[in-house]
Amino acid sequence: MRLASLALALLTATASAQTGCAQQTADAPPVVSDGPEVETLTLGASEVQVVTHRAEGAAPLAMLNLHDDEGTSVDAALDVIRAMGGQVVEVQHTGDRNVTFEVDGTSYTADPNRMFTDAGRERTLASLSTASPAALAALAAFADEVLAIYAETEPAVVVTLHNNTEDNYSAASYTEGASYASDAAAVVIHEGSDPDDFFFVTDAELFRQLAARGFNAVLQDNDAATDDGSLSVWAAQNGRPYVNVEAQHGHREEQARMIRALAEVLAER
Numbered sequence: 001m002r003l004a005s006l007a008l009a010l011l012t013a014t015a016s017a018q019t020g021c022a023q024q025t026a027d028a029p030p031v032v033s034d035g036p037e038v039e040t041l042t043l044g045a046s047e048v049q050v051v052t053h054r055a056e057g058a059a060p061l062a063m064l065n066l067h068d069d070e071g072t073s074v075d076a077a078l079d080v081i082r083a084m085g086g087q088v089v090e091v092q093h094t095g096d097r098n099v100t101f102e103v104d105g106t107s108y109t110a111d112p113n114r115m116f117t118d119a120g121r122e123r124t125l126a127s128l129s130t131a132s133p134a135a136l137a138a139l140a141a142f143a144d145e146v147l148a149i150y151a152e153t154e155p156a157v158v159v160t161l162h163n164n165t166e167d168n169y170s171a172a173s174y175t176e177g178a179s180y181a182s183d184a185a186a187v188v189i190h191e192g193s194d195p196d197d198f199f200f201v202t203d204a205e206l207f208r209q210l211a212a213r214g215f216n217a218v219l220q221d222n223d224a225a226t227d228d229g230s231l232s233v234w235a236a237q238n239g240r241p242y243v244n245v246e247a248q249h250g251h252r253e254e255q256a257r258m259i260r261a262l263a264e265v266l267a268e269r
């Protein structure tokens with residue numbers, strides 16, 4: 001079971017990250033490795049690429065981008081790893097948010113951040129196309145493979161990268177009376193800030209540390225959160241600390257600033 005291997009990799013990641021820090025010399029220039037590593041996965045009869053960018057450095061950052069239309073987040077993450085080191089894994093297909101794939105001649109569509117639990121796969125396939133047993137199985141196998149590739153980066157904390165648009169989903173969506181209020185245990189939105197730029201976390205200590213640094217943050221209610229198959233729900237179910245670095249499309253500098261702050265917080269763990 002691939003999910004088990006991610007859990008194992010996460011368990012061992014803290015030790016290896018610490019070793020990496022110890023070996024790093026302060027003045028060694030970070031070097032981006034010879035181009036990204038590309039793995040082609042099959043999803044039903046279709047192909048999806050998973051690209052891993054690596055840069056040498058001390059930062060304990062291993063980030064995952066699931067939505068192919070959220071390029072600001074990848075640009076920001078690459079800016080940071082070029083300077084500090086780290087890894088970025090991105091799912092690439094059509095440039096759209098959702099993946100469309102064929103099984104036995106039938107076309108299906110799913111949201112790749114709703115594919116990590118049985119209930120989520122059922123829901124995303126049913127709402128975007130049809131939840132046939134064959135499509136459910138293909139999507140489950142694909143989700144396992146994406147997690148296995150991400151696990152190779154040995155993330156001590158699961159870090160995902162997302163972008164949103166003005167006036168839609170934001171940290172404000174989790175405040176009292178808003179659409180996702182019941183999914184959140186706590187929300188901090190700093191006065192004068194843009195609520196589109198925020199951290200969504202499953203770990204109370206990380207929530208506190210990031211909010212204390214002046215960033216907007218939402219703490220998932222790990223017991224009450226809707227099982228929508230997103231990676232934050234998978235992380236809570238599997239006891240993994242999780243941080244989504246979420247910013248508005250085009251807020252590349254702010255998102256890079258958020259990632260750098262997260263790297264500092266993770267380095268202190």
Ligand SMILES: [Zn+2]
Pocket residue numbers: 067070113161162163
């Ligand atoms: Zn997204």
